[in-house]
Amino acid sequence: GAGVSQTPSNKVTEKGKYVELRCDPISGHTALYWYRQSLGQGPEFLIYFQGTGAADDSGLPNDRFFAVRPEGSVSTLKIQRTERGDSAVYLCASSLTSAREQFFGPGTRLTVL
């Protein structure tokens, strides 16, 4: 079966631009997570969805970051007015429920010039 997919795989943008990163979870997985891995660090939690609602967005760094999951499946992470410090690999994961193993996508590498 298909795993978690993320698009684009690479995104290069200029400082100040808006970007959207997409995540397609495994079919039937109700829980969806976004993590961010900056250079030299482990992935850091950003936001957790249970169904359509964001159950915990405490990891979002500031109000330039926003994520949606309108139909409880595909999720989009949106970053406004990008800054060079936003450059990182953005990982998406899904799980059958919040208590189960998380399956990761290959990530989107975002570079802000």
Add this chain to the structure above:
Amino acid sequence: ILNVEQSPQSLHVQEGDSTNFTCSFPSSNFYALHWYRWETAKSPEALFVMTLNGDEKKKGRISATLNTKEGYSYLYIKGSQPEDSATYLCAFYDDYKLSFGAGTTVTVRA
């Protein structure tokens, strides 16, 4: 913020040699520890989910042990092969989210 640490940060291993590395995590409020293998340009692949103190799990030539009382886990690779080259991440399960260490990058030299 949970403190999950991995050491060493990187290591080089000769093909055929065995190696191991460490993950340390908070010993209180333990629920589960996850190990992932992450190869470049691929998805992190789940290796083990460890829940019980004294647990030992094995997958092929890779095995892991868990000590929840002292807050550490070891990952072992026996007879390293070039395909074992990857970054190995451990993650502490904190309610529904994972708190990751920075990883140990293993390079196996032929």
